[in-house]
Amino acid sequence: MAKLLVIEDDELVRTTIKWILERAGHEVFELNNGIGALSMHREIGIDAVVTDLDMPEQDGIETIIELKKQSQALPIIAISGSGSNGERPYLKKAKNSGADYILSKPFRLHELLGHVGSSIEP
Numbered sequence: 001m002a003k004l005l006v007i008e009d010d011e012l013v014r015t016t017i018k019w020i021l022e023r024a025g026h027e028v029f030e031l032n033n034g035i036g037a038l039s040m041h042r043e044i045g046i047d048a049v050v051t052d053l054d055m056p057e058q059d060g061i062e063t064i065i066e067l068k069k070q071s072q073a074l075p076i077i078a079i080s081g082s083g084s085n086g087e088r089p090y091l092k093k094a095k096n097s098g099a100d101y102i103l104s105k106p107f108r109l110h111e112l113l114g115h116v117g118s119s120i121e122p
Contacts, residue, residue, distance in 0.1 A: 002047040002120040005040060007031045007063060008079075009055040013105075017050060017112070024113055034063030038070055046074070048119040050112070053080040053090050061090075061097050068098035075119030077112070081105035 004026050008014035011032070018028045029044060031037060033055045040046060049067060053060035064076055078094035081104070091102040101115040 001025050001027055002116075003027045003029065003044055004116065005029050005031065005037065005044075005046045005049045005051075007034055007037060007049065007051040007055070007060065009033055009052060013052070020109060020112065021050075021116065024116070026116070034058035034060060034066070037063050038066055041067060041070060041074065048075040048077065048116060050077045050079060050116070053078055053094055061093055064094060064097045064099050072098075075100045077101045077103060077115045077119065079103045079105055079107065 004021055006014055006017050006028055008017065009032050014030055018030055021028045029040060035058045051060045051063055060078055064078065067074055067076060076099045078091060078099035080090050091104060095102050100119060103111055
């Protein structure tokens with residue numbers, strides 16, 4: 001069982017992802033923006049992060065950069081529905097900022113679980 005952090009400002013999306021990951025046997029912590037992610041990682045020992053990108057107060061890009069400065073090995077899965085005409089430049093920026101995996105909303109359950117599994121395997 002891994003300790004996962006889900007950062008998502010949309011409560012319905014956040015609680016759905018949390019439910020999915022808990023059903024897969026993980027312990028899940030949650031935040032509604034990136035503020036507090038660094039201290040939570042230090043205090044709890046988070047094994048992987050799933051973060052939205054477009055959030056108020058502290059967005060996902062800034063959060064990814066800060067988390068990777070603290071722990072380069074921390075797996076981060078970036079998710080976003082931002083973009084027009086099917087383009088997802090924000091996801092490309094997340095990848096360039098240190099995200100290990102990117103998922104475009106809406107994504108499939110097996111995609112999320114596959115990336116989480118790949119992130120936490122020894």
